[in-house]
Structure formats: C-alpha cells, structure tokens
Amino acid sequence: MTARNRPVAVLAMTADLPDLLFTPALRRRLAEDVELGPGPVLQEFDSAPARAALARAEVLITGWGSPRITAEVLDAAPALRAVVHTGGSVKGHVSRECWERGILVSSSAAAxxxxxxxxxxxxxxxxxxxxxxxxxxxxxxxxxxxxxxxxxxxxxxxxxxxxxxxxxxxxxxxxxxxxxxxxxxxxxxxxxxxxxxxxxxxxxxxxxxxxxxxxxxxxxxxxxxxxxxxxxxxxxxxxxxxxxxxxxxxxxxxxxxxxxxxxxxxxxxxxxxxxxxxxxxxxxxxxxxxxxxTPHIAGAQGNELLRLGESAADEVHRYVTGLPLAHPVVVHDLARIA
Structure with missing residues (x-):
C-alpha cells in the first residue's frame, strides 16, 4: 500500500492516551496502514482545526474522552467509514446515526x-x-x-x-x-x-x-x-x-x-x-x-492499555485490507450490551 492511497485516520481521545496505547513500534505499524497525521488529538469536534481533520478522516480511532459522534459531526466527516474504539463500551460517544449511515464500528471490549x-x-x-x-x-x-x-x-x-x-x-x-x-x-x-x-x-x-x-x-x-x-x-x-x-x-x-x-x-x-x-x-x-x-482498577491499567492499542491496530489493518472486523459492534446489540 502506498502513502498516496492510505486512508486518513484521526485520533479522538484524551491527549495523554495515545502514548499509553501505542508504542513507537505500534505507531509505525499503524502508519503502514493509514495516514496518521501529525495534527492534534481531537478532544472536541467544533473548532476549525478539528473540522479540518474530520473533513479528511476515513477512520476515527477513538478512546476515553472522545467527544460524541453526532449527526452534525458526521456531516463534517463525509469520508468517514469506520470508528475503531480503543476502549470497551461505545455507547458514550457513538450515536445511532453512525450505523444508520453504514459506518463500521469496532470496540476493544474483548481485550x-x-x-x-x-x-x-x-x-x-x-x-x-x-x-x-x-x-x-x-x-x-x-x-x-x-x-x-x-x-x-x-x-x-x-x-x-x-x-x-x-x-x-x-x-x-x-x-x-x-x-x-x-x-x-x-x-x-x-x-x-x-x-x-x-x-x-x-x-x-x-x-x-x-x-x-x-x-x-x-x-x-x-x-x-x-x-x-x-x-x-x-x-x-x-x-x-x-x-x-x-x-x-x-x-x-x-x-x-x-x-x-x-x-x-x-x-x-x-x-x-x-x-x-x-x-x-x-x-x-x-x-x-x-x-x-478499589478505584475502578479491574479494567485495563498501565501496560495493559497496550493490549487495547494492539486490538485497535489489528482492526484498522483488517479494515484497510478489506477483511471483516474481528470485533464489530452492531446496532441491534445496543439494548443489551454495556
């Protein structure tokens, strides 16, 4: 895959999270599949820089702290085809409009x-x-x-x-x-x-x-x-x-x-x-x-976050190579999943 036809991926999560999820080696692996720009990690979708990033995004890699992906956000992201979440539940930030528009949604809940x-x-x-x-x-x-x-x-x-x-x-x-x-x-x-x-x-x-x-x-x-x-x-x-x-x-x-x-x-x-x-x-x-x-520590902590990053990178690779997602979230499951 050449640099010219790599899809653009944008990160939406808290600013500190990418370094906890992705080692340098994993970032290089992601870079083979997607164009992961040097721009800011999005913590809001309303500013001009955020809208410019969304306008190019084909893949949105989300994490804790991601803003909600509403119909208005989707209007600003016409090329968006997949949301790959590095956390468990997607209910806090993925709206039903994503599925209604045919956007693929994946979660690292299994990891x-x-x-x-x-x-x-x-x-x-x-x-x-x-x-x-x-x-x-x-x-x-x-x-x-x-x-x-x-x-x-x-x-x-x-x-x-x-x-x-x-x-x-x-x-x-x-x-x-x-x-x-x-x-x-x-x-x-x-x-x-x-x-x-x-x-x-x-x-x-x-x-x-x-x-x-x-x-x-x-x-x-x-x-x-x-x-x-x-x-x-x-x-x-x-x-x-x-x-x-x-x-x-x-x-x-x-x-x-x-x-x-x-x-x-x-x-x-x-x-x-x-x-x-x-x-x-x-x-x-x-x-x-x-x-x-204990203060909500049972889920991924410390180096366990790397497992979530690896899971998301695997899903991104499956998407860009045309394989079915390994951990899709489907809309009819929303009523009974976390």
Whole structure:
C-alpha cells in the first residue's frame, strides 16, 4: 500500500492516551496502514482545526474522552467509514446515526475483558480462602490466629461461585475458573440451560444463585433493566460469610442497601465500582474491615492499555485490507450490551 492511497485516520481521545496505547513500534505499524497525521488529538469536534481533520478522516480511532459522534459531526466527516474504539463500551460517544449511515464500528471490549476477568478470578480465590478477614484479624491483633478454630469454613475446595451475566467478561471468568475445584452457576436471562451446560456451568435463577453461592461475581451490563438488580432482598438471600464481587458497574447494586448489609458484618464485598463513582468521604466503605474497595482498577491499567492499542491496530489493518472486523459492534446489540 502506498502513502498516496492510505486512508486518513484521526485520533479522538484524551491527549495523554495515545502514548499509553501505542508504542513507537505500534505507531509505525499503524502508519503502514493509514495516514496518521501529525495534527492534534481531537478532544472536541467544533473548532476549525478539528473540522479540518474530520473533513479528511476515513477512520476515527477513538478512546476515553472522545467527544460524541453526532449527526452534525458526521456531516463534517463525509469520508468517514469506520470508528475503531480503543476502549470497551461505545455507547458514550457513538450515536445511532453512525450505523444508520453504514459506518463500521469496532470496540476493544474483548481485550479489556481480559484484565477484568483476571481481577475477578484473583478475588474469587482470595475470597474462598477468607483472605480479607484473616488479613485484617492478623494485622489488627498482631498475634497468632487460630485459623482452624476461628475460620473453619474457608477454603477453595467445592465452594459455590455464582456468576451474574454471561458477558465477554463473565464467560472469560467461567473459563478461568475451570481448572479449580469450584461449583459454578450462572444467571443470565439470555442464556438457556443448555447453553449454560455447554459453558460448563449450572443455570440458576437470580434468587437461587444468591441463596446458594458462597461467592457472587457481577458481570452484567449497566442497563435500565439491571439497575439495582442486587437489592436489599437479594443481599439478604446471600449466606452468612458470603462475598459479593462487583467489577461491573455500581448501578447494578443498591449501594444504600449494600452498606447497610455490610455494616452488620454478615457478608463481605469486593467493590471496584460504586455509585457514585467515588463514594463520599464519610462512606463506611472506606473503613469497613469486611470490604475491599478499589478505584475502578479491574479494567485495563498501565501496560495493559497496550493490549487495547494492539486490538485497535489489528482492526484498522483488517479494515484497510478489506477483511471483516474481528470485533464489530452492531446496532441491534445496543439494548443489551454495556
């Protein structure tokens, strides 16, 4: 492919993100497929420089912080044929007009699913061992802990794990759990019992999963139908000593009900996402000994961002060589994906 017939690609994301996504070698690889101009990384689409860049763009490579691609923006980008997103969900910036105009849309959600699933796996195993409570007891007591007498029910052998949501991440978690001696069940209204069996797990209703699981890991999308799907009644169903792991979205859980349940000390929680995104300074979540609270780190962080960049570069290569996209986002899936 010569320089003259390479399509023009424009970056739309926060200014610091390209250096985190693309190594010099990966930039050179991109440059073989597209003309990636020296102009600014677009953080808005309204200025004259932004409109000049859009006017030439055939491929828009987007990331966190990308402005929304509205019908007006598309009018300013008559040559646009593909939007390749370096993050997971495209709902925040890709409008339905893109699909209505036949523009291809791709996401790196599959690449971002890997670190989330790994993070969930790590905490499932640590929760089975009772690691958080044992760590807190040992650290605060500063003396020997009689593990068998005080924590007789910990251990990862034949513990029951409930997965909520057979999303990319949920399916990857199920796959990662296969080598372990755990009993895994799944709740997903879109997955039949036969499909669950093919995944190697038992199908369950949400109430039954909550009642019968020592560890519950959330992997459902944030939709109107999933808001507060884990409410006070659901939390009350969880067995004493159970652990709730949320690496999905804070809106899936009624946080007021969760805090109330956690204050009793009856269950544990590993919380990577909350609603609001950062709890208020006086939230008990910061200090409760039965809570692991992390600032939304399960997804791609640090060098894991390079995986997202590589995924996007692969999609750009597929586009310019006429191959189908490996990770297309289609409009009829919008109602049920994150």
């Amino acid at each position: 971002n699913a890997l670190p989330v699933a790994e993070y969930a796996l790590a905490w499932i195993l640590l929760a089975a061992k009772g690691a958080r409570r044992l760590e807190h007891t040992y650290r605060t007591r500063r003396a020997a802990v009689d593990r068998n007498a005080e924590f007789p029910h910990v251990g990862a052998y034949r513990r029951s794990v409930g997965i909520i949501g057979a999303s990319r991440i949920g399916r990857r978690v199920i796959e990662l759990l296969r080598p372990f001696d755990l009993e895994v069940s799944l709740f997903d209204p879109y997955v039949t019992a036969a499909e669950a069996a093919a995944l190697g797990v038992a199908s369950a209703t949400l109430p039954d999963l909550l009642t019968g699981s020592d560890i519950v890991s959330l992997h459902a999308p944030a939709l109107h139908s999933t808001r507060h799907m884990i409410d006070a009644a659901g939390l009350a169903r969880m067995p004493d000593g159970a652990t709730l792991i949320n690496t999905a979205r804070g809106s899936l859980v009624d946080q007021e009900a969760l805090v109330a349940e956690l204050l009793t000390g009856r269950i544990d929680a590993v919380i990577d996402t909350t609603e609001p995104e950062v709890p208020p300074p006086d939230s008990p979540l910061y200090t409760l000994p039965n809570v692991v609270l």
